[in-house]
Amino acid sequence: MKKALKAAIFGITAGVTALAFSANAGIKDFYKWEVLNAKYVNDELPTDPKADLWKSVPGKKVYLYPQVSVRLNDKKANEIIPRKRLTAALVKVAYNRDNIAVYITWKDKTPSIQPAVTTNAFADGVSIEFPNKFGKGITLPYIGMGDSKHPVTVYLQKEVAGRDYQKSFISEGFGSLTEINEPDVDVVMVYNKGKREWTAVFKRPLKTENSNLKAGLVPIGFAIWDGSQYERDGNKSLSRWKFIRLGKYELDKDYLSYVSWGDMIHKEGDPERGKQLMAQNGCNGCHRYDDQQMAPEGMAPNLYNIGGIAHAPYLRDSIVDPNDVVIKNLNQNRHYNKAGAKDVNGAYPNNDMFTWYIVNPDGTVSSKMPPFNFLPEEDIKDIVAYLKTLRTWKNFK
Ligand code: HEC
Incomplete structure (x- = not known):
């Protein structure tokens, strides 16, 4: 009897410890894989990828997967894109009192600059997105540029000959982009021929009229277009939501537990x-x-x-x-x-x-x-x- 009780108590404590362990391990894994630790600086944030600051900011690999949910009316692109390898990007984030800068670099052996006038050569490009609203009780938007209930702000840079193709949008999903003009947003994108890689730096105010990033954990999504692989519009490589940790702002434990749910799912x-x-x-x-x-x-x-x-x-x-x-x-x-009747245009x-x-x-x-x-x-x-x-x-x- 005594022995059985002891065993039962042992069983309970072991169970509780295992539970606590798995929860902590989940958060640990979440930090390891999904969280980008931003560095706080007192100075101005540089948009130059070669600036000294970037050498002192720790980077993290972010993997981008070809987007295939929504496809183009382009047979060749539809054959090539799903077979594409994933893109590995290195991301660094820095912030000061008012602004945030996101540095992203990735290999691309075939830099594609879209000629000014043509329709079948496509540009390399990169974008980042932030949910317009996030935090406790707010579902994360569709990663492919938001959805009608969860709009996102997108900052995009494409390489088009003869002009600085930099745009900002509010997006509510595929095909519903509204161009916006937020002040003090800047993006620089440069190709390093020696290393055969692109680097872009996005800079924006922490708070704009559309979103406020002054929070302990800020969701961010990344997209990269490889022009040589026929990628354009909704066809691109996409990361999943990542989370920037801004140490100066308080971490909402409830939000952390929502976004880190299932991080040990491969074991559980x-x-x-x-x-x-x-x-x-x-x-x-x-x-x-x-x-x-x-x-x-x-x-x-x-x-x-x-x-x-x-x-x-x-x-x-x-x-x-x-x-x-x-x-x-x-x-x-x-x-x-x-089986239906054609319309006046024969469709x-x-x-x-x-x-x-x-x-x-x-x-x-x-x-x-x-x-x-x-x-x-x-x-x-x-x-x-x-x-x-x-x-x-x-x-x-
Ligand atoms: C009647 C058809 C139908 C069935 C059955 C169905 N789905 Fe879906 N599913 C859809 C459609 C349509 C969408 C896209 C619209 C949306 O966002 O809900 C979707 C979206 C999804 C998404 C999001 C995909 C993305 O690219 O982000 C997931 C994940 C998913 N379904 C999983 C499931 C699972 C798991 C089941 C079974 C338990 C299931 N679905 C059953 C039609 C279906």
């Missing part, structure tokens, strides 16, 4: 079971992923590398509440209803089966994906654990 969840659950719940009837290719192409986002582009809390949100973050597929006219009507959302009478959008909020927490964890394994990074270390 069972991906094999997750894969089975996805088949049982009919996810493969709409989505293509892994060896599950029976869904009609374009019916729903292709999840082949979702584990690289999305992090765990976003995946959980996508499954439990698809209406919160709705991806508008820009290229809906890719599928025509050939068939759109085949609505391939539109991912429904426009409600009040103008808001709803996802065509049903919510899977009835699934027990354990099933969701296993599905997320499986989705996280879907990355086609052959050269990932």
